[in-house]
Amino acid sequence: xxxxxDPAHCGHCSECTYDCCFSSRDCGNNQLFGLLSPEExxxxxxxxxxxxxxxxxxxxxQNTPLTHLVCIKNGMAKVVSEGAKGxxxxxxxxxxxxVFTVGGSIxxxxxxxxxxxxxxxxxxxxxxxxxxxxxxxxxxFSIALLNYTNEQHLxxxxxxxxxxxxxxxxxxxxxxxxxxxxxxxxNPFNFILSKQELAEMSGMTKESFIRSLxxxxxxxxxxxxxxxxxxxxxxxxxxxxxxG
Amino acid sequence: xxxxxDPAHCGHCSECTYDCCFSSRDCGNNQLFGLLSPEExxxxxxxxxxxxxxxxxxxxxQNTPLTHLVCIKNGMAKVVSEGAKGxxxxxxxxxxxxVFTVGGSIxxxxxxxxxxxxxxxxxxxxxxxxxxxxxxxxxxFSIALLNYTNEQHLxxxxxxxxxxxxxxxxxxxxxxxxxxxxxxxxNPFNFILSKQELAEMSGMTKESFIRSLxxxxxxxxxxxxxxxxxxxxxxxxxxxxxxG
DNA sequence: ATATATTGGTGATATATATCAATAAATTCT
DNA sequence: AGAATTTATTGATATATATCACCAATATAT
Numbered sequence: 124x125x126x127x128x129d130p131a132h133c134g135h136c137s138e139c140t141y142d143c144c145f146s147s148r149d150c151g152n153n154q155l156f157g158l159l160s161p162e163e164x165x166x167x168x169x170x171x172x173x174x175x176x177x178x179x180x181x182x183x184x185q186n187t188p189l190t191h192l193v194c195i196k197n198g199m200a201k202v203v204s205e206g207a208k209g210x211x212x213x214x215x216x217x218x219x220x221x222v223f224t225v226g227g228s229i230x231x232x233x234x235x236x237x238x239x240x241x242x243x244x245x246x247x248x249x250x251x252x253x254x255x256x257x258x259x260x261x262x263x264f265s266i267a268l269l270n271y272t273n274e275q276h277l278x279x280x281x282x283x284x285x286x287x288x289x290x291x292x293x294x295x296x297x298x299x300x301x302x303x304x305x306x307x308x309x310n311p312f313n314f315i316l317s318k319q320e321l322a323e324m325s326g327m328t329k330e331s332f333i334r335s336l337x338x339x340x341x342x343x344x345x346x347x348x349x350x351x352x353x354x355x356x357x358x359x360x361x362x363x364x365x366x367g
Numbered sequence: 368x369x370x371x372x373d374p375a376h377c378g379h380c381s382e383c384t385y386d387c388c389f390s391s392r393d394c395g396n397n398q399l400f401g402l403l404s405p406e407e408x409x410x411x412x413x414x415x416x417x418x419x420x421x422x423x424x425x426x427x428x429q430n431t432p433l434t435h436l437v438c439i440k441n442g443m444a445k446v447v448s449e450g451a452k453g454x455x456x457x458x459x460x461x462x463x464x465x466v467f468t469v470g471g472s473i474x475x476x477x478x479x480x481x482x483x484x485x486x487x488x489x490x491x492x493x494x495x496x497x498x499x500x501x502x503x504x505x506x507x508f509s510i511a512l513l514n515y516t517n518e519q520h521l522x523x524x525x526x527x528x529x530x531x532x533x534x535x536x537x538x539x540x541x542x543x544x545x546x547x548x549x550x551x552x553x554n555p556f557n558f559i560l561s562k563q564e565l566a567e568m569s570g571m572t573k574e575s576f577i578r579s580l581x582x583x584x585x586x587x588x589x590x591x592x593x594x595x596x597x598x599x600x601x602x603x604x605x606x607x608x609x610x611g
Numbered sequence: 612a613t614a615t616a617t618t619g620g621t622g623a624t625a626t627a628t629a630t631c632a633a634t635a636a637a638t639t640c641t
Numbered sequence: 642a643g644a645a646t647t648t649a650t651t652g653a654t655a656t657a658t659a660t661c662a663c664c665a666a667t668a669t670a671t
Contacts, residue, residue, distance in 0.1 A: 276520035283527035
């Protein structure tokens with residue numbers, strides 16, 4: 124059986140096809156791992172560990188040493204900034220076939236965010252020393268990683284800036300549009316995330332988020348029940364996002 | 368006369384000693400430009416332009432094409448995120464001998480922030496194509512830049528997270544401690560920045576900032592007049608920063 | 612299937628913060 | 642030096658948002 128059909132704990136997967144981190148198809152990682160020769164890819168991956176996390180489990184914990192980077196093979200995870208007094212901020216949802224390097228230098232650093240599984244998640248842990256080694260050997264790869272992390276950081280910063288600049292309706296609109304267009308890429312889409320988590324993506328309390336959602340429903344912008352949301356008037360929602 | 372004593376417009380400074388971007392002493396840029404050979408440094412700098420900006424002038428404008436990076440030779444500048452409806456957020460104060468690359472990939476990108484002079488500023492504009500060229504030739508430099516931009520981004524993100532997580536007193540405390548310990552490195556320190564700008568560093572209105580400052584004065588944490596602030600009880604201010 | 616815990620939802624109220632208006636002080640201009 | 646403009650300050654008020662308390666609905670365990 125190939126490791127792809129057996130995503131349970133596999134420890135040291137010498138026969139892995141690497142497709143958890145290097146899909147031949149759509150995957151955004153191609154801009155990164157696609158630059159590596161088979162030998163280089165092997166040097167990076169041959170001691171990686173593939174691990175299954177259950178929904179809700181913490182994959183990486185803020186403030187712990189940064190020793191591995193993580194590729195999500197399948198499932199969905201959230202990137203959380205844990206603030207004082209239990210105030211969490213969800214900065215990003217990571218989907219299948221995405222590396223998560225962001226949130227630290229490569230070496231001698233700690234994790235600046237927590238990553239937790241939102242669904243069951245299969246992922247690979249890759250040694251940062253191997254990554255660093257590869258960087259010293261493949262300059263194109265270094266430059267690609269530089270661009271990749273810049274992009275990631277700017278996205279997260281943009282999210283944060285929106286959170287500090289906008290009123291609640293604008294922030295809720297942002298969250299809904301992000302879920303529809305980036306995370307689930309469908310309309311209607313299911314609520315895999317709890318209201319609490321959606322609130323943490325929008326920088327507000329659960330109660331406030333629910334109230335905002337209800338107002339959108341009342342004014343016909345969306346329709347929703349316990350399990351799903353449908354965006355009915357995306358243009359108007361984008362207008363709200365632009366702050367009104 | 369060397370360009371160092373003549374920081375006015377100098378255009379194409381073939382005889383420049385590069386110390387605007389490569390100080391032999393304390394400068395944080397050493398971790399970057401210190402890695403370059405004289406030839407490499409020359410290839411980066413030989414067509415750079417040194418320009419003087421007057422206090423208040425815009426050096427780089429958000430959303431314009433990213434064609435050059437900027438080194439501050441002397442003076443102080445602010446990094447501003449210009450939001451909709453004139454809501455500005457000052458993310459960072461840049462001092463002498465610091466590169467500002469942050470806020471974009473190296474190529475084919477636009478500026479994600481505005482940079483404006485807070486005092487009179489002498490700075491050099493360096494072609495990003497030259498930088499990119501150097502990256503392709505010097506891997507150590509690529510890795511150093513990767514680490515440098517990661518650091519910068521994380522600092523800014525930390526600032527933003529504080530702005531979204533904390534109440535006003537905590538944010539004002541953060542701003543004051545940042546000014547004392549990072550920007551001016553003295554106590555008391557002068558108000559070069561206007562109250563409006565200090566408020567934009569703290570994510571609030573000018574009026575709210577002033578009120579907060581007054582409360583700190585009343586409870587003996589600081590002393591201030593129109594021109595300067597002195598932090599009297601730094602420990603207590605740090606306590607406020609940790610949110611109370 | 613029933614009990615128990617968790618999540619979703621609503622209203623009343625408190626609090627943080629912005630806005631508006633008015634004046635005072637400082638700076639710049641002529 | 643005096644007028645005009647900008648910046649700082651204060652108070653009164655409005656608004657956005659959080660908190661608290663409570664119940665309904667769903668999921669989970671026994």
